[in-house]
Amino acid sequence: MGRIHIREFHDDDLDAVVRLWWEARSSSEQPVYSLAEVTASCREDHAVVAVRDEVIVAAAVGRAAHAQGWVVFFGIAEDARSENVSGALLDALERKMAPIGLSTLSVLMPEGSRLDLLTSNGFQLRHSLRYLERQMPVQRRELDLLKDLGGRILPRHLWENVAGMRREKRLLEERLVAPLAQPDLADRYGVVPPRAVMLFGPPGTGKTTFAKAVASRLDWPFVEVFPSRLGDGKNSMASSLRSVFERIDELEHGVVFIDEVEEIASRRSDPPTPTQGVTNELLKIVADFRAREGMLLICATNFVRGLDAAFLRHGRFDYVLPIGLPDAEAREAIWRRYVPAELAAEVAFDRLVLESDGLTPADIEYAARRASQEALARALATGVGRRPEERAELTTSDYLSALSATRATVSEEQQAAFLEDIDDIARL
Template sequence: MTTWTIRDFHAHDVEGILQLWQALREEDVEPVYDLSEVLASCEKDHAVVALHGEEIVGAAVGRAAHDQGWIVFLATLPAFRGKGIGTLLLAAVEKRMAAHGLNKLSALMPDTATRFEAFSSRGFVVKKNLRYFERKIPVQRAELGAMDELGGRLLPRDLWDRVAGMSAEKELLERRLVLPLAKSELAEEFGVVPPRAVVLFGPPGTGKTTFAKAIASRLEWPFVEVFPSRLAGDPGGLAGALRQTFLDIAELEHAVVFIDEVEEIASQRSGEPPSPMQGVTNELLKIIPAFRDQPGRILVCATNFIRSLDSAFLRHGRFDYVIPIGLPDAQARAAMWQRFIPAAVAGQIDVHTLVEASAGFSPADIEFAARSASQRALEKAVYDDDSVTKRSGPETADYLETVAETKATVSDAVAADFLEDIAALART
């Protein structure tokens, strides 16, 4: 007569769990929970195994939180099915979870599984009209401490979509950066090496920082901004603090690392004797090749003055792309205006006129003018006693007034220099 026994999971039972897992996979049954989750619950939560002699022929793994319990894993070897082992395993693991005061015990099973007798024997019922949703969380628990120490954060997932206009720049960044990083295995098949470092350059206020954050949002990677000015006060000096920061970043599985105004620490080296800042530039030049050897991360540097960067900093082998971010075209300006115009008056505003009036404006200029117009309209509605009709928001005239009063950040001379920089230094 065939007999078996059920006992608690022991550390040396891992091989038996792996055998059960593999048996399911060989039957084209994809378990709901990853193997790493099952093994983690075996060690930290509740798990029992069924033994035939010394061989593990079945296992049940459960997890409890508050008054809700979940069956994370239930499996028996094919030769031992139909003998009631599954039912006994469920009863055993439920008994060990009873101390949590559960009022509900649930299980998720792949729709390819056909053996539900163990669950029905224990009183489980199939819930109709339910769908199982799953999403991978990009940052693992072990990384949270390191990310917090670095001041990193996960940005909203819709930030990329919220970048108004700038469609040409977005498409370029999507194709060159996001695509090979997000689909690294496919990129490898095509012989594409994912980018490791890029420079965004352009006049002030054109959205370089916004694009860096949008890349992190699009990839769902932690965004870590490095502030050289804050590191300068470190007892070990700026160069040493910079080196340690990048060593800490190496603890993260993924990261978009951003350095704004990078010309402050990577300007042209000259003079005798070398200045202290030249030592910082030398350190950064050493850091970047080491950073490039680490997959799953990208360095984004931004500068308003690309001509001031050290020539060795921009060379091939350090930065994959040198991408210009310029002033928005008419289509982009229209999208930006529409973003800031209140919905209540959107149909009453002559956006085309605003687009023409704001030629040469940066995104920051448009935002300033739009918000100023809203403020001005609010003040008129509250304090203008001569107003015959009650206003529901700003009017086209309000926007045109603030546009006329807003001084463009980018002068004609700066815009001309930017075009020269594109011709001389851009690498897309």
């Protein structure tokens, strides 16, 4: 069975949407809008479909009224409901409708409907009519600004996709997400929502993944500032950095991420280094940034010891959090992400988890992709496993072989230094 992908509605998809509408009508989830309204919106308004093996298995149709968008039809074939297609489908419809300036996307559902398909994707239940809506993360006036900054709205569920790493997730949930997402609750306990946080750890351990997951969890735009792109020859790095943050300040909400921040925040010395001016500017920016509500600055570094001491003082970064190598649960989740689902039952994940101890998520991804590529090359050379009715020839041995050829990103010395940094520098 092939994978599902989402695309825009085409005119020749109409019969399939009609079929989904009739299937919904024959179940307990009778459509609120008539077939005539749904087909008219397919042609004249906004629609996306989910396709597997050239067969449409789901559809979402939307219509706009002033600043409010309405989902006039949302149907998923019974055999596709277990594949979590609802979130991707609704996100695709939202992206298609966002440029027309919506503030809310709403759904009316009849009694007996499976509301979990919507509530698990950002919609909130309103009063007895079962009216559901979710706020658009970015308003129309901010779309061009966000695009200019290179920012984006990340898919929902990134937080849930970070499997394992329970200690790290718990720290981020308690320290960052909860106070920002529930400021009233935080205020009751005297907790001040964080404004800036530093993530540190060996390279490849998922600091960027966690930053994106926090933005996804908050449903805030994600803007990454790249130190290597600052300065254009006309303006200094410090001036460019200040200009970028002045534009970011126009956003209502946002998670701003600076990876490899040590490039612009290294220890200052006498005589001054070429980057000392941008280090001074960044210190001022962090201070100004802390005065803003609804914004979070996340910096990440592989070399926390190399940062200027001023960055790690209380009052600049609320927390200095370690992100280490994935634990056994996380390693298994990473392996399962890259092993084809139809082969998973025959793969010895316990062996892969054991043999990948000490590897980063990026290392495991490399090994998994290498095993898949080698197996594909073998199928092309021998012809075995090429036909659709044949089982793919990809076994535990292939993954173990790929692991044996994978070099660990993090050395034992780096891991030992990281554990020392947790004791000496981390602020939880």
